[in-house]
Amino acid sequence: MKANKGKTCTREREFSYKFNAGNQHLVLTVPLKFPVQENASHLHGRLMLLHNLPCFIENDLKQSLSQFIEGESIKDYDKEAEAALEAVKSGEVDMHQLANAWAKAYTETTLEHARPEEPSWDEDFADVYHDLIHSPASETLLNLEHNYFVSISELISERDVELKKLRERQGAEMDKVMQELGKSLTDQDVNALAAQHFESQQVLENKWTSELKQSTAIQKQEYQEWVIKLHQDLKNPNNSSIRNRCGTWEVLIQHAISYCFICTQFEEIKVQPSQLRESVEGNGRIYEEQRQLEESFTIHLGAQLKTMHNLRLLRADILDFCKHKRNHRSGVKLHRLQTALSLYSTSLCGLVLLVDNRISSYSGIKRDFATVCQECTDFHFPGIQEQLEIVQQVVLYARAQRSSKSKRQHDSVNRNGGNEEKSKNIERNQSNILPGEFYITRHSNLSEIHVAFHLCVDDNVRSGNITARDPAIMGLRNILKVCCTHDITTISIPLLLVHDMSEEMTIPWCLKRAELVFKCVKGFMMEMASWDGGISRTVQFLVPQTISEEMFYQLSNMLPQIFRVSSTLTLTSKH
Numbered sequence: 001m002k003a004n005k006g007k008t009c010t011r012e013r014e015f016s017y018k019f020n021a022g023n024q025h026l027v028l029t030v031p032l033k034f035p036v037q038e039n040a041s042h043l044h045g046r047l048m049l050l051h052n053l054p055c056f057i058e059n060d061l062k063q064s065l066s067q068f069i070e071g072e073s074i075k076d077y078d079k080e081a082e083a084a085l086e087a088v089k090s091g092e093v094d095m096h097q098l099a100n101a102w103a104k105a106y107t108e109t110t111l112e113h114a115r116p117e118e119p120s121w122d123e124d125f126a127d128v129y130h131d132l133i134h135s136p137a138s139e140t141l142l143n144l145e146h147n148y149f150v151s152i153s154e155l156i157s158e159r160d161v162e163l164k165k166l167r168e169r170q171g172a173e174m175d176k177v178m179q180e181l182g183k184s185l186t187d188q189d190v191n192a193l194a195a196q197h198f199e200s201q202q203v204l205e206n207k208w209t210s211e212l213k214q215s216t217a218i219q220k221q222e223y224q225e226w227v228i229k230l231h232q233d234l235k236n237p238n239n240s241s242i243r244n245r246c247g248t249w250e251v252l253i254q255h256a257i258s259y260c261f262i263c264t265q266f267e268e269i270k271v272q273p274s275q276l277r278e279s280v281e282g283n284g285r286i287y288e289e290q291r292q293l294e295e296s297f298t299i300h301l302g303a304q305l306k307t308m309h310n311l312r313l314l315r316a317d318i319l320d321f322c323k324h325k326r327n328h329r330s331g332v333k334l335h336r337l338q339t340a341l342s343l344y345s346t347s348l349c350g351l352v353l354l355v356d357n358r359i360s361s362y363s364g365i366k367r368d369f370a371t372v373c374q375e376c377t378d379f380h381f382p383g384i385q386e387q388l389e390i391v392q393q394v395v396l397y398a399r400a401q402r403s404s405k406s407k408r409q410h411d412s413v414n415r416n417g418g419n420e421e422k423s424k425n426i427e428r429n430q431s432n433i434l435p436g437e438f439y440i441t442r443h444s445n446l447s448e449i450h451v452a453f454h455l456c457v458d459d460n461v462r463s464g465n466i467t468a469r470d471p472a473i474m475g476l477r478n479i480l481k482v483c484c485t486h487d488i489t490t491i492s493i494p495l496l497l498v499h500d501m502s503e504e505m506t507i508p509w510c511l512k513r514a515e516l517v518f519k520c521v522k523g524f525m526m527e528m529a530s531w532d533g534g535i536s537r538t539v540q541f542l543v544p545q546t547i548s549e550e551m552f553y554q555l556s557n558m559l560p561q562i563f564r565v566s567s568t569l570t571l572t573s574k575h
Contacts, residue, residue: 019057040066128231130344148219149376159208170197219377295556299563307534313541322372322446346487350451357432359392380444391439399430436471453479461497464509480524484532495541518562
């Protein structure tokens, strides 16, 4: 029998089984196609049921059927093997090609003989950066990153100035046209000018977007190549002529800097510890920050095995934890160094941003956050826009899955009109997220955080009647759970679930909201012990800068009462 190349021949055999039922001698004959695709146990059950066979032959029939299938299969395998050997002997099959195919299949399926997977560029760069940032070269790395930050910031300032001039010129042109409206010009002329202005703005914005993207890409490539080169020189000093001539770090670093063609001079970052934050420089103007208020507490939570946690209450702008400062006083370098040291570690820092249901960076806190992210090149992770595009794709896929499941449930269960309307609303906004849901972006170019949790909230958070089951509160719980499973040991949370104060946020409103969030977070932190085994964490509660000092200290007095801060007990005895 000749073997088919790449195909399995189908053969039909008859299985016969003889048995006695009283004085009768019966024979069961069944045609079987080989190779048998069906499980022998399933086939045996079907035979018993279809032919109404007596139960006393069940075990014997099953054994006989299994032996028949096994024996006939072995015969077929032997015939195919003989045919394959004959094909090799006759030269019909190339022996070397066959041996290579067998060797490839064996190495791919056997772990001990398989080649180790080659690490990706990202993994290599991460390991190299981790080594350098924990070496004396860390200061040079930070200086280089700061120099790149200044370059991009200046580029952004030029863009803003040019856009401002264009808008002012267009505004003057529009004012002149409006004065002539109804005289020598018509509505069509005004609309044409407005369309021309819009197109000019789009062209200019696209030009600057392209230039910033190109500059960022060049910086990222130069920085990564420079880091790899510096690491190679440090690991192989014998191969570096600079290292041989003089063994100082300064000369070696100067050699590496010249490698990536850095033309500008580095600003030396001096470390002068202080407790005051710097004024923020943005768009060419200096804004003096309101005096930062801060209170710190140490608590112990847990039923039996208690875990120590650090709590902080701060009055600060939430983006202050993201922004870089161009004037490096007040110990700013210490913050940036700590962030860089823990970038590839089990002690990451996170931040909760309250956003609307649209995944974009075009309005509100999302736009401000994206602007901060774009001021400094991210040398380790994709840019903020790329990450948001990926999040949008994931949301669309998740919405499609959820919609499909909802439709199946709707077909099987009769729903009332309200649920149908809610389902329709969800289907209309497939690209949006729901209150309580959040998406995550990761960053290496921010001042004090590595991870940003973008928590979706609606206008309901500004009312005074939310409960512990509100989507925003449940979103915080899920965020804390992610922190436990992904080594985020420091998390900053907006205490009042808002970033800015408004008129309806009275003193009773603030106290009630703070009490709710404090109690809920306390409960979530006690759950953490079952999630991560009890790891010490730092939770920072942030309140808006516009809140009064009196209100801040009222919240500060509330925190230890809810969390029951441990205090030293002094015992005296009388003799």
